[in-house]
Structure formats: C-alpha cells, structure tokens
Amino acid sequence: MPGLPQLVLPTVIPGNARGPALPKTAVLLRRGHYLVPSVPPPPWRQMEEVSLARIIAVAHSCPESLLSHESAALLQGAWLLAHEPDVHLLQPSSPRAPTQVLPAVVYGGPVVWGRTAGLPPRGDGRLWRGREVRLRRRRRCVPDDQRTTRMGIPVTTIARTLADCLVDLPGPDAFVVGDALLRAGCQYDRRHPERSRFSLETLLEDTAEILQTMAGCRGIARARKLLPLLSPASESPGESLTRYWLLRLGMPKPQLQIKVEDRGETWYLDLGWLVVMVEVEYDGEGKYALSGDALFREKQRQDRLSALGWRTLRVTKRDLKNPHDLLVRVLALVPANLQVHITPRPWMA
Structure with a gap:
C-alpha cells in the first residue's frame, strides 16, 4: 500500500493534576493527560488538534486495545464529516464501562479553554463550545492481518x-x-489515476472480504452496497457529501474529476454526467475569498466550459441542508430532449 499522508501529532503531557509543571493553558483530555494547544483559530483546526490529542491520550492509557472506526481513520489521514469524533477502541474482553464522557473543550480564541460554563451551545460569535465527545469501547477480536500501527499507535x-x-x-x-x-x-x-488502480482494487477486495466475515451484523447489507459507490477521486468532505445526497435521492452514479481540455488548458470537474453535459462543483469557503487574477481565471474557466456545452451548478455547504432542492436544481439543467432515470436509494441512510 502506498505511503499514507503526512500527519503531525500533538504532544500529550501526562499529569495527575494542574501543578507547576503544567502551563495554565493546558487542556484536560482525560484523567492524567493534558494538551498544551498550539493551533490558532479557525475552530475546526483547533478541533482537529484536540481530536488527535484525545486519541493519543486514550492510546497511552489503554496500550492493549486497538483504535478503530473514526479514530483509526483520522490517524490514517482521512477526513471526517464530524469535526470532533468519538474515540473508538476495540478490545478482546468486555469493558467495564463501554462508554465514558470525555472533558469538553471551548474553541475560537488564541488558546483552547477547558471550561464551558456560561457559553451558549453554538458560542458567542467568537468562542465555540465543542460537542460532548465519548470514549466508546467494544469487545471485538481482530485478526493479526487486520492490525497495524500508525505513528507508533495500534x-x-x-x-x-x-x-x-x-x-x-x-x-x-x-x-x-x-x-x-x-x-x-x-x-x-x-x-494519473492509472497509477493507483491496483492499490484501489486490492483495498476494495480486502474490504469486501472483511465484510463477508461480518455477516449477520446490523448494517452489513448497507455496507456491502455502499462500498462500490465510494471513490478516491473525491477531493473534500463537501464533494463527498454532495455526491452522497444526489445518489441517495436517485441520481445515476456520476463521474468524478472529469478531464476537460480546451486551447491547451486542462480542467478537472468535481462530478458530473457526460451524457447530459451537467457538472456539479462544490465551492468551499475558500472559493469565495478569490480576488484579482484568481477570480478572473475562475470566471474565464466557467465561460469556456459553458461554450463547450457544460451546464454547471455550484453548490455550497448551505445547499446541502436541503438536498431535495439540490436535486431539483440539478435536474433543471438537463436538456429537455434528454431524460435522467431517478432511482432513490433510501437504504443509504
């Protein structure tokens, strides 16, 4: 398997109490483990640092256990939909306390606070109270060939x-x-998508085999049908979530990173359907910070794609709050002489 993305882990400090050795800005992760925050706002960057620190603290406390689910995914360089995921552990014996609430954290300032008293649920415009994160332990025996280490953590x-x-x-x-x-x-x-074809096929086959061993588990039927709909070509959580809702509401499976060449230039479209020449572009917040030459190049790109016959729908995070309206807007771009067969996939929920 190719090398995983580079990841910088925060430093977790052991300590039984806030003594002279701990800076005043230290944040309690769980009993006996603290983080001295080093990441400035925006809050989502701070949340990522704290989430990684929680994982490290739990791994140090439970050396015989194995990190799994979103915790393992975060260490493996994957992005998540939730900014503050629960911490998941697998262990061979039944846990005495399957669920444990971890200390909450406040984000948005030059440092990360460990107190939440008095703050409204979504902050005061500057400070942001984090969600209630839980440590979740499960009894599962994991074969040796499904275990590995990531930066020294099982x-x-x-x-x-x-x-x-x-x-x-x-x-x-x-x-x-x-x-x-x-x-x-x-x-x-x-x-160069061809360079990863073998690795992708191997990963999909390995995952399918593991799912076969989970027969009878709740959620296994959905998992088997979701696997072939996934794609490594998605370049952001927003793109993945856009595709999720369009598929769930019945759109045919789209192509991703469609290569378009014109007058010596090459563009890659987020996702679309060549048969109807409709593309959907997910615009993150950074896209609206463009100015000057960058903004002009983006407009020029859009004009030239339009001249080639492409109809474009730009989607933002706000659009994903009402997926049915999103589907209507996509279908409105389909030429009147063409039809798109809609087959909802409610099982994706």
Whole structure:
C-alpha cells in the first residue's frame, strides 16, 4: 500500500493534576493527560488538534486495545464529516464501562479553554463550545492481518477501518470517511489515476472480504452496497457529501474529476454526467475569498466550459441542508430532449 499522508501529532503531557509543571493553558483530555494547544483559530483546526490529542491520550492509557472506526481513520489521514469524533477502541474482553464522557473543550480564541460554563451551545460569535465527545469501547477480536500501527499507535488496517465505518456509522458519515479512506489508502492522483488502480482494487477486495466475515451484523447489507459507490477521486468532505445526497435521492452514479481540455488548458470537474453535459462543483469557503487574477481565471474557466456545452451548478455547504432542492436544481439543467432515470436509494441512510 502506498505511503499514507503526512500527519503531525500533538504532544500529550501526562499529569495527575494542574501543578507547576503544567502551563495554565493546558487542556484536560482525560484523567492524567493534558494538551498544551498550539493551533490558532479557525475552530475546526483547533478541533482537529484536540481530536488527535484525545486519541493519543486514550492510546497511552489503554496500550492493549486497538483504535478503530473514526479514530483509526483520522490517524490514517482521512477526513471526517464530524469535526470532533468519538474515540473508538476495540478490545478482546468486555469493558467495564463501554462508554465514558470525555472533558469538553471551548474553541475560537488564541488558546483552547477547558471550561464551558456560561457559553451558549453554538458560542458567542467568537468562542465555540465543542460537542460532548465519548470514549466508546467494544469487545471485538481482530485478526493479526487486520492490525497495524500508525505513528507508533495500534490501529486497525485501512480495509478493516473502512469496513467498520461502513457498518457502524450513519450514512453520510460512512460515505464521507469511506471516500477519504480510499483516497488515503491508494494515494489517488487525478492526473494519473492509472497509477493507483491496483492499490484501489486490492483495498476494495480486502474490504469486501472483511465484510463477508461480518455477516449477520446490523448494517452489513448497507455496507456491502455502499462500498462500490465510494471513490478516491473525491477531493473534500463537501464533494463527498454532495455526491452522497444526489445518489441517495436517485441520481445515476456520476463521474468524478472529469478531464476537460480546451486551447491547451486542462480542467478537472468535481462530478458530473457526460451524457447530459451537467457538472456539479462544490465551492468551499475558500472559493469565495478569490480576488484579482484568481477570480478572473475562475470566471474565464466557467465561460469556456459553458461554450463547450457544460451546464454547471455550484453548490455550497448551505445547499446541502436541503438536498431535495439540490436535486431539483440539478435536474433543471438537463436538456429537455434528454431524460435522467431517478432511482432513490433510501437504504443509504
């Protein structure tokens, strides 16, 4: 399997209490483990640092256990739909406390606070109270060939992590992390997709075999049908979530990273359907920060795609809050003389 994306782990400090050795800004992760935050806002970057620190703290406390699900995915370089995922552990014996609430954290300032008293659920415009994160322990015996280490921390392999996420997570979360695990596992490059074909096929086969061993588990039927819909070509959680909703509401499976060449230039379209020349572009917040030459080049690209016959729908995070309206807007771009067969996939939930 190709090398995984580079990841910088935060430093977790052991300590029984806030003594002289601990800076005042230290945040309690769980009993006996602290983080001195080093990442400035925006909050989502701070959440990523704290999430990784929680994983490290739990791994240090439970050396005989194995990190799984979103915890393993995060260490393997995958993106997640949830900014603060629960921490998942697999162990050979039944846990005395299957679920444990971890200390909450407040984000949005120059440092990360460990107090939440008095803050409204979504912050005051500057500070942001994090979600209630849980440590979840499960009794599962994992074969040696489904175990590995990531930066010295025991985790499930990418294939096992993918299988667990597809079985146990809600549909949107499973789909987003599934795309990302495929991308991390085969090191997909849209300019040279053929280079990752063998790694991708191997990863899909390994995951399918693991799912076969989980026969009878709740969620296994959905997991088996989700697997062939995943793609390493998705380049962001927003793109994956856009595709998830369009597929769930019945659109045919789209192509991703469609290569378009014109006058010596090459563009890659997020996702679309060549038969009807409709593309959907997911615009993250950074796209709206474009100015000057970058904004002009983006407009020029759009004009030239239109001249080639492409009809484009731009989607933002807000559009994903009403997926049915999104589907209507996509179908409105289909030429009147062409038809798109809609087959909803409610099982993706």
